[in-house]
Amino acid sequence: MEKDSIIKKIYLLWLFIVLGIASSTVYAVEVIMHPSVKESVLTTSQLRRIYTMRQIHWADGSRITVYTLPRKHVLHLHFSKERLQMFPYQLDRIWNKLTYSGLGVAPITVNSPQELIDAIKNTPGAIGYVDNVKDEESVRVITITD
Template sequence: MLIFLGCISSTASAVEVIAHPNVSETTLTTSQLRRIFTMRQIQWADAQRITVFVLPRQHALHLTFSKERLQMFPYQLDRIWNKLTYSGLGVAPITVNTTEELLEGVRMTPGAIGYVEKTQGMEGVHVIKITN
């Protein structure tokens, strides 16, 4: 049983939340992270606009991020983003095809946030710690 629990905790930490270096936040709660990725929080504490980068719905890392970090399923995020887009009340995140494109997008976009695998090189971005 203890071995199984160890596997669960290591899976949960396999995804790192990253941000552009000019983002001052170093820690977010799961609730804050969920508000950002559901496009309900569109500015950082310093009033800087948040730009959200995500991978396609079917990407394994997106599934892991959604379930482990946001505690949501990808289809729930899609519904929220579609409702915002089609109602004209907001915009969906920027979807990129690869983790390299996501990392580059966050690096080059002030105020950006995204996620990568823990093992991926993270030069030019900073990791945001997620607390419950």
């Protein structure tokens, strides 16, 4: 009897683990940009400089236009943590400091991933992020390295 009880407990533990893994949402955050941007690879450090508004021009001298989703959006949370390796509140502090000191501007916030894609494809020099790129001809997915 004791052996059956142990087997049942192991089975239930395995079942909870499998269900937990299967139910968790996995986000593959892709960084996208306007096709006019020449860069094809960015480091995490470069991406962080762009999103903290310390790098405002591409290598060819053209202006970078940064787009982001609202701070509470799940995709923004994942982008901040996974791609920038920062917490969203850290970005908010940086953007607020730039805005209220008059030393810079915060990124342009759009309401949805589709609005972000539309903004990127209509703005030369633009950069943003999405979880799923459907029309790869209108925007370019960029590779991020460490």
